[in-house]
Amino acid sequence: MRHRVSIAAKLEELERLCREHGLPLTVQRRAVLEALMQRHDHPTADQVAEDVALRLPGVSRTTVYRVLDTLVRINIARKVCHPGAAARFEVESHRHHHLVCVECGHMIDLEDSRLDELPFPESEVHGFQLTDYSIQFRGTCAACGRKSGAAKPEIPLHQRRRERNPSQTGKNS
Amino acid sequence: MRHRVSIAAKLEELERLCREHGLPLTVQRRAVLEALMQRHDHPTADQVAEDVALRLPGVSRTTVYRVLDTLVRINIARKVCHPGAAARFEVESHRHHHLVCVECGHMIDLEDSRLDELPFPESEVHGFQLTDYSIQFRGTCAACGRKSGAAKPEIPLHQRRRERNPSQTGKNS
DNA sequence: CTGCCTGCAAACGATTTGCACCAGC
DNA sequence: GCTGGTGCAAATCGTTTGCAGGCAG
Numbered sequence: 050m051r052h053r054v055s056i057a058a059k060l061e062e063l064e065r066l067c068r069e070h071g072l073p074l075t076v077q078r079r080a081v082l083e084a085l086m087q088r089h090d091h092p093t094a095d096q097v098a099e100d101v102a103l104r105l106p107g108v109s110r111t112t113v114y115r116v117l118d119t120l121v122r123i124n125i126a127r128k129v130c131h132p133g134a135a136a137r138f139e140v141e142s143h144r145h146h147h148l149v150c151v152e153c154g155h156m157i158d159l160e161d162s163r164l165d166e167l168p169f170p171e172s173e174v175h176g177f178q179l180t181d182y183s184i185q186f187r188g189t190c191a192a193c194g195r196k197s198g199a200a201k202p203e204i205p206l207h208q209r210r211r212e213r214n215p216s217q218t219g220k221n222s
Numbered sequence: 223m224r225h226r227v228s229i230a231a232k233l234e235e236l237e238r239l240c241r242e243h244g245l246p247l248t249v250q251r252r253a254v255l256e257a258l259m260q261r262h263d264h265p266t267a268d269q270v271a272e273d274v275a276l277r278l279p280g281v282s283r284t285t286v287y288r289v290l291d292t293l294v295r296i297n298i299a300r301k302v303c304h305p306g307a308a309a310r311f312e313v314e315s316h317r318h319h320h321l322v323c324v325e326c327g328h329m330i331d332l333e334d335s336r337l338d339e340l341p342f343p344e345s346e347v348h349g350f351q352l353t354d355y356s357i358q359f360r361g362t363c364a365a366c367g368r369k370s371g372a373a374k375p376e377i378p379l380h381q382r383r384r385e386r387n388p389s390q391t392g393k394n395s
Numbered sequence: 396c397t398g399c400c401t402g403c404a405a406a407c408g409a410t411t412t413g414c415a416c417c418a419g420c
Numbered sequence: 421g422c423t424g425g426t427g428c429a430a431a432t433c434g435t436t437t438g439c440a441g442g443c444a445g
Contacts, residue, residue: 054313054315059313071424072424072425073418073419073420073423073424073425074419074420075418075419075425075426076418077425077426078425082313085311085312085313086313089331090329090330091311091312091329092311093311093409094311094409094410095408095409097311107427108426108427109426109427109428110409110410110427111410111411111412111426111427111428111429112425112426112427114409114410114411115411115425115426116425116426117311120311121311124314125313125314126311126312126313126314127311127312127313127314128311129311129312129320129329138258138264138265138266138267138270138290138293138294138299138300138301138302139258139264139299139300139302140227140232140255140258140259140298140299140300141297141298141299141300142227146343147302148343148348148350148352150350151353156263156264156302157263157348157350158262159343159348161341161343163340163341164340164341164343167337167340167357168334168336168337169359170319170321170332170334170337170359175321175330175332175363175364176363176364176365177321177323177330177359177361177362177363177364178361178362179321179359179360179361180324180360180361180362181359181360181361182357182358182359182360183357183358183360184340184355184356184357184358185355185356185357185358186342186343186350186352186354186355187352187353187354187355187356188350188351188352188353188354189350189351189353190348190349190350190351191348191349191350192349244399244445245399245400246398246399246400246443246444246445247444247445248399248400248401248443248444249443250400250401251400266434267434267435268433268434280402281401281402282401282402282403283402283434283435284401284402284403284404284435284436284437285400285401285402287434287435287436288400288401288436289400289401
């Protein structure tokens with residue numbers, strides 16, 4: 050069990066963040082965050098929903114999806130990239146990394162020789178046979194240009210929806 | 223336009239890889255690879271399908287999906303993780319990285335202080351405001367334990383399917 | 396000639412949305 | 421009480437699968 054941050058502390062953080070963002074602190078939000086914290090893997094929304102259902106029956110799957118979305122928005126949770134779920138492709142080539150906009154998902158390649166020779170971790174302890182790596186830098190793209198603190202979003206949080214139109218990605222060179 | 227590797231060279235590589243894997247070299251495979259190479263963003267399968275449709279009308283979306291899958295399998299293309307498409311969550315906490323199995327998608331956390339202070343790239347040129355990063359180490363997990371060269375897969379390439387059951391991810395600590 | 400690949404259409408699973416009701420502040 | 425959150429069910433989107441015929445080797 051690895052608890053860098055206690056669940057209680059995180060719940061307080063949730064409370065604070067909700068207040069800052071003017072979001073009601075609902076039992077569902079609390080339950081989803083608790084459920085997420087008790088798993089140390091990277092559960093899918095549905096897995097979280099299952100866990101939530103155990104501690105707070107009656108919470109709908111839809112709500113879990115929405116709450117997770119909110120938690121990500123207020124920066125208390127994060128969506129993890131996963132090849133099994135990903136849907137974007139590139140040609141396999143030289144080592145490079147990605148700049149990813151957490152707002153809209155816009156993503157561009159990055160090459161930086163300083164980052165090309167990182168030490169490989171002792172993956173053997175995990176039974177992993179590593180062959181490659183790439184770094185994902187998270188932030189805000191020019192278009193989204195959000196204040197990094199997210200203190201006062203132009204658009205109310207609950208109205209913002211993840212950018213879904215992948216055509217935007219086409220604007221990089 | 224950045225072409226580290228010429229399209230022609232990649233097509234030759236495709237030819238070679240197909241031969242090595244005992245896969246027929248079809249016009250569709252060629253077309254999909256070409257389409258993918260001509261984009262420098264990270265297109266979705268559907269976007270690739272659109273491009274392919276322009277140069278080789280009549281290629282079905284299904285085929286594009288299958289071909290992309292094949293290209294990834296023979297290591298000439300890669301699925302890129304993308305938050306907009308991902309479906310796994312974790313609590314936002316200290317910096318950590320991920321070991322990801324390219325076979326089954328199994329993913330575990332990794333902490334390595336050597337990797338915690340990487341230099342941030344000159345993201346301003348791209349208009350990005352970076353706040354964080356995480357490294358994705360790709361490889362093969364213990365369970366999959368594939369020979370990294372993929373020279374002689376136990377299971378014929380065309381029969382292998384990506385592991386889709388997320389419950390496996392639950393086995394890490 | 397044989398087997399894999401492709402195209403089509405239907406199936407599928409995950410996620411999102413519209414609407415009415417309920418709860419937090 | 422007002423505003424936004426939630427639940428339900430239906431819609432949607434991306435992706436996969438079964439099957440018959442076509443093409444590469």
